[in-house]
Amino acid sequence: MLAGWALGLLAVLILSLLRKRVSRRGIFAILLLSGLPGWLFCHSSDFYSAYGLLLGFAAATAFEERYVRFENTRVPWRCVLRMAGGVAVYLGLNALLKLPFDKAFLASDGFLPHLVRALRYAVVAFADIGVYPLAFRPAGKRTEPSSAA
Numbered sequence: 001m002l003a004g005w006a007l008g009l010l011a012v013l014i015l016s017l018l019r020k021r022v023s024r025r026g027i028f029a030i031l032l033l034s035g036l037p038g039w040l041f042c043h044s045s046d047f048y049s050a051y052g053l054l055l056g057f058a059a060a061t062a063f064e065e066r067y068v069r070f071e072n073t074r075v076p077w078r079c080v081l082r083m084a085g086g087v088a089v090y091l092g093l094n095a096l097l098k099l100p101f102d103k104a105f106l107a108s109d110g111f112l113p114h115l116v117r118a119l120r121y122a123v124v125a126f127a128d129i130g131v132y133p134l135a136f137r138p139a140g141k142r143t144e145p146s147s148a149a
Contacts, residue, residue, distance in 0.1 A: 028058035043109055045117060052118035056125025063130040070133040082136065089132050093124045 018027055031054055038047050064070055073079060097120045098106060105113055 024061065025058075028054070028061070032058065039111075039114075045114070048114040048118040049121050052121030053125045055118065056122035057129060059122070060126045060128075060130030063126070064133060068130065068133045070136065073136075085135070086128055086132055089128050090124055093127055094120065097123060 018030065022030070032051075035047075035051050035054070038051065042048075073082070101116060106116065107113075
């Protein structure tokens with residue numbers, strides 16, 4: 001457990017140094033590539049959940065920057081409403097994506113269940129972070145992609 005905390009702290013320190021020198025896409029690429037060996041050696045379902053969330057977050061961030069350009073609100077009740085909606089999307093989509101699979105399959109230890117877990121979390125993160133904010137954009141702005149790549 002202490003080794004995990006130490007590794008996490010080291011990762012945070014390295015990423016804070018990289019953030020000043022590498023673009024956001026570069027950092028996501030580094031994180032995703034550095035996690036690939038875990039697919040061969042890791043047996044914890046938490047790893048695959050986290051990898052899927054990272055994958056979905058990386059894709060959602062790029063999508064959001066290009067198509068959504070989400071803006072925060074300073075109205076407290078709107079913030080609470082958006083957060084509650086985001087939690088509902090997360091919980092509902094996560095439950096919906098489990099339905100096609102047997103519980104024993106999802107709980108088993110193998111490449112395919114881990115892949116399904118990672119992809120499920122990637123889809124949920126992408127929908128929640130990239131697509132869900134589209135609901136808060138004015139209707140006229142929904143079809144205009146950003147000119148910045």
